[in-house]
Amino acid sequence: MSYVTKSPWVIHYDGSSCNGCDIEVLACLTPMYDVERFGIINTGNPKHADIFLVTGSVNEQNIPVIKQIYEQMPRPKVVVAIGICATSGGIFKECYNIMGGVDTVIPVDVYVPGCAARPEAIIDGVVKGLGVLAEKRAKLPAEIAEEKRQASEDAFGAGAAAETSAPETSGPETSGPETSGKEED
Numbered sequence: 001m002s003y004v005t006k007s008p009w010v011i012h013y014d015g016s017s018c019n020g021c022d023i024e025v026l027a028c029l030t031p032m033y034d035v036e037r038f039g040i041i042n043t044g045n046p047k048h049a050d051i052f053l054v055t056g057s058v059n060e061q062n063i064p065v066i067k068q069i070y071e072q073m074p075r076p077k078v079v080v081a082i083g084i085c086a087t088s089g090g091i092f093k094e095c096y097n098i099m100g101g102v103d104t105v106i107p108v109d110v111y112v113p114g115c116a117a118r119p120e121a122i123i124d125g126v127v128k129g130l131g132v133l134a135e136k137r138a139k140l141p142a143e144i145a146e147e148k149r150q151a152s153e154d155a156f157g158a159g160a161a162a163e164t165s166a167p168e169t170s171g172p173e174t175s176g177p178e179t180s181g182k183e184e185d
């Protein structure tokens, strides 16, 4: 772990699961594994998090929650799917209300296998996520520049389109509103 140069803050969300993987995530925080000694902090605020740990599968009700947490996290960010339920739907895959794994809703960077996933595997997944995070951080300035260029191109294109499709101006109306009232004698 000496090559872990950043102290990642993680946020954990449990989708539709048996809670087995959640217990293993919590075990990582206990004195037995004590990930805080590496600077890994479990935060409840997506805006403070670098890494999104998701356990359990995806159903209709948790789709908006997963999306909202992901969208609130600042870039660069990494998603780690923990356990077979989060990676593919797992044992719940055939249930009437299960859509599948986390990657049916948001992009996943690291898949941690297991049912339940072992704490060692979860820590390994977070460390792998740090590598992905570093790669994303290096690419971020170029991505932002490209987004700005695209946005200004769209705005310019929209302005030009508005100009060319502006309705022709016609002179003052020559015909007044029709009168349907009773004519006076």
Ligand code: SF4
Residues within 6 Å of the ligand: 017, 018, 019, 020, 021, 022, 055, 056, 082, 083, 084, 085, 086, 090, 091, 114, 115, 116, 117
């Ligand atoms: S992968 Fe296994 S232990 Fe983890 S939530 Fe799914 S069923 Fe439970």
